Every structure is written in structure tokens, then in C-alpha cells.
Amino acid sequence: MKTVLRLTICLLIFWVNTANCQSKMVTVKGDTYIPLYGRDSMQVTITDFQMDVYPVTNAQFLEFVKKYPKWQRSQVKKIFADNNYLINWKSDIALGDSQALNAPITNVSWFAANDYCECQGKRLPTVDEWEYVAMSNETLPDARTLESYNEYILGWYEKPKTFNNEIGSTFKNYWNIYDLHGLVWEWTSDFNSVLISGESRNDVDKDSSLFCGSAAVGATDLMNYAAFMRYAIRGSLKAKYSMKNLGFRCVQDINK
């Protein structure tokens, strides 16, 4: 009997430990909104989901590659990550000197980010989900029309090397989520769904033969320059690219 008890306690402690490693999440209540680019420029409905409060950190990603060596810099398949993957790390399992444990992980490809979230039983947010949470400021769920909101983001675009800052160093938004603006850009699961044009740098012609339905997708609010920049950068990305100012965070569906 005693043995069973002890074993249970051991397992419990173990479980609590692993549960602690999981990053904190909060619930985002769904609603309907009009994104910059949506289905036929129409409204998009978001169902309730949970989102990481902070972007994934260097420390968390370090644990991840230790557990899954296939994502270490020297082991990763070229098809899943380009040469910039974790380029500033000292070795497969050591961060670079200038990289803080609590700074957001960057220089990761979509495949690595996607697998990271899957291994935690989570997933990457969709573009629509990410934009939905990101349109809030400290007090309003949708602050896109406020001048101060747009100025803050554009001000960030001008600041250099914000990817070295620690997580939580920007404002807490309406949903109690930090760092959506002001730290790093973030991967989304369907970043490749943006059809501004074939590839923003390749063809400027929207009516090129590369897409069907491209004319159906257009910007709803061209004043929203900050968001436009985000969509443009997503359009230019490929899944194996790793950029030094591009990180990610995970979300989870709520089981009903």
C-alpha cells in the first residue's frame, strides 16, 4: 500500500513539474471582426481559444531542441530550415553570448515553430486569430482606429534590435497577453494564405495568372499601414526561412 502511495506522489510531482514547463495561457473570447485581408473582404468569425501570454523564449526552445535533437542546428534537414536557423547559437545546445534566456526565440523556421507547438499539444495561431488578438490595446479589444495604437506599432518598427529585449517588456493588452507588438514578428499557421500577389517581390501585377481569386482579396482599410506591413512580410516568407526578428507563440483550442 505504502509503495503505491509513494509511486503516486512521485508521479504527481513529476506531472506538476512538466505542467509547470508549459507556458501560461489565457482564454481569448471569440467574436466577429473584419481583418485587413479576409474572405471576400468580409467578416471573419473567431471561436474561443487559448493563447500563450508570452512568445516562446530562448530557454524554452533550448529545452525543446535538447529533447528533440532533430531540431538542433546541425541535425535539422535543409528542407525544413535555411542556413540562418539558430545561426547565433554557440553550439547545438548553447545560446549565443548576447542572447538572454528570457528573450523571445527567433531565427526559427515555420516547420520548427509548428513542430514545437504540436509537441506541446498546441498549434500555431491562424493569421485571423493572431490579428484578432493583436488589434487590442490595453483597454479596448479593437483599437485599430486609435491613432495612439498605430503610432505605437509604427514607433516599434523604427526601434532597432527589439528581439533582444525580454518577454513581457511591452504592454499587456485587453486579453492579458504581452508582446504582440514591440518585440518580434510572429509565425502563423497559415501565413502562406496571403495572396496580395504571387510573391510580393516577384510580380506586382495582381491579375497575373498565378492565382485564381486573387482579385477577390483586397485590403479593407488601407490606412492601417502597420497591419499592411505584417501581411506584406507574411506574403514574402517561405516556411523554411529563419529571420532574426521572427519568433512565434502557440495557441490551443478549447474543448467543449
Added chain:
Amino acid sequence: MKYFKILFSVFVLVMTLASCNSNKSEKASDELAVYQCPMKCEGEKTYSEAGSCPVCKMDLQPIESEDSKILNENDISDESIFNLTSTWNTEEGEKIQLEDLKGKTLVMVMIYTTCKAACPRLVADMRNIEAKIPETSLKDLRFVLVSIDPETDTPERLKAFAIENFMDGEQWTFLQGTEGSVREFANVLAVKYKQISPMDFSHSNIISVFNTEGELMHQQEGLGVDNKETIETILQLTQ
């Protein structure tokens, strides 16, 4: 009680060791370096150490062992799409992994069967390519159509689509994945797509050619474009 403790510690030890094992890097293969005279004065005679040839006095040169050049049968190169391990349903109701397509040159495109605008033309482009490939090369070729609408495009539906479009031959394969695996696959092909209404997707029109090892060799972008380069690539690969 004691037994239990011992058992537990052994278990922990084994787990720790097992997790370490996977970290070990492969042994360097150059222990088995072989040297040979560059002039081959003594025919195919080889030496196990560096030195000079006893006949012409030239420095012996290391021979690259052939194994290091040719990949092991089971190895998949870094750039290969066979690194994707998701499982797919074919139109015949079989479950396959992309690796099961290894050994044939692959021509791949992403479509959905309810598409009214671009897909019929994309499918026509695929058939045009097939028509220009000589009979002898066709057997080394697989045309693969991956659905971007895995919810609607069940194996039955894909089969019906295949028959309707005269693409039911052995060289044609239709694949149904999951939302996640299709997204991942599209990312490898750099195909962009988005559901714009329950029935319609907008998507890039790209036909991709892979060699027998699953490495991307050529991509044709756009509809009804000149397929000369695509066909040349395929012919080179199937020779």
C-alpha cells in the same frame, strides 16, 4: 520494498541512457581511408597508409570510398520531400506516406475537385505534360494531385474526379491529407492557398517536378504557360 526501489532506479537509469543515446553523432567514416598511386603503376593495388608509390615515387592519394558518395538505400537526403512523415489517403482508399512514392519521378500539383476556375486548366496542363512524354518514360513517372480541401475531397470523390477527367491510369495518384499535413506540404512546395468561401479556395497555380529521391527539380508557375522546360526536366530525369 527494496525490489521496488531497485526496479525503479534501474528504470530511471535506462530512460536516462536511452535519451542520451539518440544524441550520439555518427562515427566518422574516414578511419577506413585507402590510398592508391595516382598513376596506378601497380594496377589496383591499394595501401592503408599515406606514402609514395614504390614504382614512380609519386605521392599516394586517398581514394574516396564509393559508399560515401552513394546514399544508403534507406537514407533520405536533406532536401527531400520524403522527410514529411504524414499519412495520406489515395483515391484507391490506400494509406501511404510520401516515401512510398520513392523511385519514380514525381510531377505534383495542388487542386481541389469543386474548383471551377483555375483547377480544370491546371488539370489540363498536367494532361498536356503527360501527352508529351513518350510511352517508355511514363512507367518511371507518377503524376500526383494533392487536394487542398481534405474535408470535401474524400477518396471516393477523388476517384470519381479521376475517372471523369480520364486520369484513372496507374501513373495518376490523388492524395487526401489533413488540414495540417496539407498546409505543411504546401509550405514545402511554396504553394499559397486560402479558403475564401466554404466552396472556394484561392491558390497558387504551381506544378512541381521531383526526382526519384524526392528533391525539387523544377517548378512551373501559372496557367497554360509554356511547359517546354517542365517536359525537358522530366525527360532528363526519366532517362
